[in-house]
Amino acid sequence: MEQTIDLSVDFAGLKLSNPVLTASGTCGYGDELAEFMDVSKLGGVIIKSITPAPRKGNPTPRIVETDAGMLNAIGLANIGLERFVHEKIPILEQLGTVVFVNVAGQMIDDYVQVVRRLSQERAIAGFELNISCPNVKQGSISFGTDPSQIRQITGQVKAACGAKPLIVKLTPQVTDICVLARAAVEAGADALSLVNTFTAMVIDIENRRPVLANRTGGLSGPAIKPIAIYLVSKVYQDVAKPAGIPILGGGGIRTASDVVEFMIAGATAVTIGTATFVQPDTATRVIDNLRNYCERKGIRSIRQLTGSLQ
């Protein structure tokens, strides 16, 4: 069957060469990965959260392994808006892939400031709004669980995006994620990203202290995948599909089969996070295997998969 398979997807007004992106906070500023794979083959990269001022992040230990997962409490460590623009954007311009920047802050103005500045950069294709990071004390978590705050922040940040798309990243630890998804969509989100990590804790039973210096951290990795699949399918059915808004799905993806599962559940594109730590070229391997799946199943365009759950 010598048939070329179309892996490209339309995502929030952009055409991505394939649906596989690297997740925010797990691919640095995009440059380190270039030593392990051809980054231009990716659907895109999502740069770790950028805040207006540099952030040192939390003391260590910042991570701990769990069964089929890990907790992290990095604390949004980043070099800040200015250094990012001057040191990293020139590198990103060379990568030849679609670059999204994840944006975080403590007040709405922080987000707006970063987005307004970066919306002028040709190298940046769009933004992912991190309103759901569980590790920042003063900050964002309250934004992430209250629909009216989501509406407010989404609206204001969207206004600062210019023509660039805004992805809103939702926290999974809420009673009804659809309420929040709807709020984001109503306020102008161009795409929804789910799921972020789950707040969790590991205790060292020898000294009776939490292992992480931050006490709690966000659980990521294969452990959370079945919850993420459920949430993607729910948000797709109840919000994204009716609104015609794409979902960027993720949580525990390691293989092409996992990507297919997320797409069937309703994702248009996906993010790979924790898996990259184990195998730095996971994303490009997955893209190759996606092609194999499509070939085996006689699928000409991978877009057919999105939301095809029976």
Place this chain on the structure above:
Amino acid sequence: MEQTIDLSVDFAGLKLSNPVLTASGTCGYGDELAEFMDVSKLGGVIIKSITPAPRKGNPTPRIVETDAGMLNAIGLANIGLERFVHEKIPILEQLGTVVFVNVAGQMIDDYVQVVRRLSQERAIAGFELNISCPNVKQGSISFGTDPSQIRQITGQVKAACGAKPLIVKLTPQVTDICVLARAAVEAGADALSLVNTFTAMVIDIENRRPVLANRTGGLSGPAIKPIAIYLVSKVYQDVAKPAGIPILGGGGIRTASDVVEFMIAGATAVTIGTATFVQPDTATRVIDNLRNYCERKGIRSIRQLTGSLQ
């Protein structure tokens, strides 16, 4: 160090010989386990959900394995109140352990009916209110996420318990579990049980259908342990400790170290569920190893552990 170690705990007005119980839905009616261990050595058993009328449960597949976990959608299959009383209580009387009955239903009256009837049985030590089972369509999930409904059902069921303690089992998938914990405590709960399973889904990518006949199921097993530890520590600090109410902790426990972790986080007693499927005598093994931990750490009474997180 020939020092006897006291593993007993006070739990909701009962003295348990040790803090290890088998979780509802994972130890049948208590009788099957007797072939694999001395059930009288357990802190107690929690019988699977009993409803007024028998329930056939969901079609199969009812389970699917995931990374470090499994989904179940049994659908509260049980023989119903009457057959339970006539067929199972005589067996339970022989087990020589503390028996709690998990109670489920579709309306508050269902719960009240089961509790009122069973409160007359000497073989039953107390009740666990299942307001959080994610697999019953018409039923309980809404009870579990709304504080005013929790108050109402807890109050009415407590009134039917007579002198027997009522444990309220909370769903973990809410924005703020403490709000619900507080509602249960205010309405008369003698203990809080957490966590129940997380709603999740696995999709078969060959036929694009959910693997489970019920489409979704509850995620249990080691995968969820770090989230459960976090929630126990949070509910302990914010609700249980101030109110002087014990927590029955669980989610992914496999070893004595896991039990210790839950107790340090704030649990007075714990439940073992999924692990029993792999190793039927997990609970009694864990009890032996708890003794070893206490010996090694010079702990005379295991009660010292509860809430000892630094």
Place this chain on the structure above:
Amino acid sequence: MKNGVNAGHKGVFTAEVLSNQQIRENYYRLNLRLDAIGSRYFQSAVPGQFLELDLSELPLPPEEKIPPALRDSAHRHILLRRPFSFSDVIVLPSHEGPCVKLEILYCVLGPATLRMMSLTSGTVVNVLGPLGNGFTIPKTLKRAILIAGGMGAPPLLHLGGYLKRHFSEVQTVCFAGARSCEDLPFTLKIGNITGLVLEEFDVLGIPSRVATDDGSAGFKGFVTECAGQWLSDNRPHPKDTILYACGPEPMLAEAAKLAEAFDLSCQVSMERRMACGIGLCQSCAVEIKTGATQTEYKLCCKDGPVFDSRKVVFQR
């Protein structure tokens, strides 16, 4: 441990791998020697019962040995035990008590069976069993008709041997089917009269027939059609004949229809996804008729896996 370690009871114990041979692409034969405790549990195990293996600590075979279709799922670590029937149980009495050897035939389908490939002689595995209720063999039985579909073979192979050993007067015939020649977990050979037969049954003196959906070996068509023709030709007596069937559920449903058409009683061995194997979790429900329109769920692991075909509500 209410019951102690006795024949007829079940428990957890270890077994040593004697051999693990590939018999065909993706099909393997595993031979185990049970420890003293396991041997006591298994000395009176009957065909149709099963066991559960803890395969969670086995390593994956090297990447190149993993069938491409399974490479993705291979990454999943295993939590739950896996159920397997046995195709033979050999009890060797000794003065220290019985020593039991078991044979398992398995097909590589997913992460657990993939890991089983890495078992080598001397590896120790953890076993739970024997589980469930096996086939019933009434004293009055004169004729046994075995119908095996795909990996339904193991318990029927066991049953064939068991009948020869303990019910030597019973006339047995076996029908084995699969999608294609390569999916038959048997050794095929040319028989004297009937064409292609199964070596494993031939050595027991049991006549056998082969059917494949694609006609790549023996009868072209479903094994139940092949058995149906034979039944039409031979018309065994309903009172003293039993159909024993094991295989995919649609095949069992066909076997049940066949039994009804020929007024024979029929025992089917069912499969369900199992979390515990011992009646704790209710995951393995089989819908059983309790009246004209009423049904209830029985547990495949505890009440089955063998059921009277007339009682079963087959799925799909």
Place this chain on the structure above:
Amino acid sequence: MKNGVNAGHKGVFTAEVLSNQQIRENYYRLNLRLDAIGSRYFQSAVPGQFLELDLSELPLPPEEKIPPALRDSAHRHILLRRPFSFSDVIVLPSHEGPCVKLEILYCVLGPATLRMMSLTSGTVVNVLGPLGNGFTIPKTLKRAILIAGGMGAPPLLHLGGYLKRHFSEVQTVCFAGARSCEDLPFTLKIGNITGLVLEEFDVLGIPSRVATDDGSAGFKGFVTECAGQWLSDNRPHPKDTILYACGPEPMLAEAAKLAEAFDLSCQVSMERRMACGIGLCQSCAVEIKTGATQTEYKLCCKDGPVFDSRKVVFQR
């Protein structure tokens, strides 16, 4: 792959286990032969660099071989790679390119190192490396003082050999400490002049001293105290002497103080829990002074693991 497979770059490749020997309770020596790609990456690896092993598919050793204190945690399956230094790198040139052999010393502490026990000759493991920046050896160096605490030994052993091979004029002395005699990952022997010495350094012609917290071997007390006495006696010249230290963080902090007291420069090799090892996750932060009161976090995996001790803000 912007950079291709070149010396000085890092990448993912496989290595074959040559041997895996127990050298003491809970201490093992693992020898690996890297594949052609890995050999190219590692041919110019320097002491203080490290690698990351994927141990997720290794089986557990049998129950009875698992130290009782680790039995509970042994059940956890592994997801992330684990970082290890190397205690030696041997480059064998051949006309097909270099072939590199690596030695790793490891201590069994948890689920991953437990699984490493089951590595046998011929097992293939997946490696990511070489990672990080190793020790700096200025051309002007005349004296190297190595201070190893517990499992801080491997990179300093490598450094000792490396100095002998490439900087033979440098005078090196090694101090090795541990809580107790059994925690020293070295072979002890009686030296000619100085009492107890380390076989591994002795063969390199490097004088060594042993310190144990409990006095069970050599100097009783911290290894930094032992080194401090030697420094008081020998007063090496600040300009051409460097202290190289690797071990637990409190020991490194003491080494830093020692360096300050004697006005020596000091390079410390730090450890952090690492998720990626390649600068992606920011989990391995080390607090570094950037001014009188200001600090910033550097990455142990990428900017380290070796840092100038004057710059490091040690924890606790």
